[in-house]
Amino acid sequence: MAYSHLLIAIDLTEDCHRVLERAQQLCQALACQTTLVHVVEPLTLAFGGDVPMDLSLLQEQQTEQAQHKLNILAEQHQLLKENNCHLRYGQPRQEIHLLAKEHNCDLIIVGSHGRHGLAMLLGSTTKDLLADAPCDVLAVDLQIHTADD
Ligand code: AMP
Numbered sequence: 001m002a003y004s005h006l007l008i009a010i011d012l013t014e015d016c017h018r019v020l021e022r023a024q025q026l027c028q029a030l031a032c033q034t035t036l037v038h039v040v041e042p043l044t045l046a047f048g049g050d051v052p053m054d055l056s057l058l059q060e061q062q063t064e065q066a067q068h069k070l071n072i073l074a075e076q077h078q079l080l081k082e083n084n085c086h087l088r089y090g091q092p093r094q095e096i097h098l099l100a101k102e103h104n105c106d107l108i109i110v111g112s113h114g115r116h117g118l119a120m121l122l123g124s125t126t127k128d129l130l131a132d133a134p135c136d137v138l139a140v141d142l143q144i145h146t147a148d149d
Contacts, residue, residue: 004030005033006105007100007109008036008079009036009108009109010036012070018111018140019111020079022140023109024078033084035099035105036080040062040087042091043055043059093128105134106136108129109137112126112139112142
């Protein structure tokens with residue numbers, strides 16, 4: 001069974017180019033539709049609920065920066081157009097699953113890892129996405145392999 005609609009979820013780091021490349025190859029091979037999503041996570045989630053300061057301005061800036069990066073990516077990758085790039089706000093797993101259902105996507109494409117350092121303690125979005133996924137999930141290997149591997 002071929003896939004007909006890919007949902008590409010990106011974290012807007014350098015790694016997302018590799019995820020986009022793989023998605024582009026699949027899309028060419030299968031001649032399928034594509035939708036892209038980046039989810040802006042609430043800062044209160046990252047810092048915990050009881051931060052004694054107003055994070056709304058910071059959150060607004062984060063959203064603006066994400067939209068700016070998304071616009072640049074849309075110009076760089078022929079796979080992307082303004083109307084298939086979505087910026088969502090919330091918890092990544094929840095929003096990605098929701099978007100996949102809304103658009104009848106049958107394959108979600110993500111990177112195998114994205115975070116480094118401390119943030120790794122929070123767990124991987126990819127692992128999280130697998131639980132109750134509404135369709136198949138493809139994890140693109142983001143490690144650079146050498147001949148010795
Ligand atoms: P991580 O959980 O940070 O290791 O990320 C693994 C992969 O999940 C990334 O390479 C992206 O494909 C995807 N991902 C992580 N965070 C987000 C996000 N905020 N919005 C959309 N996709 C994401």
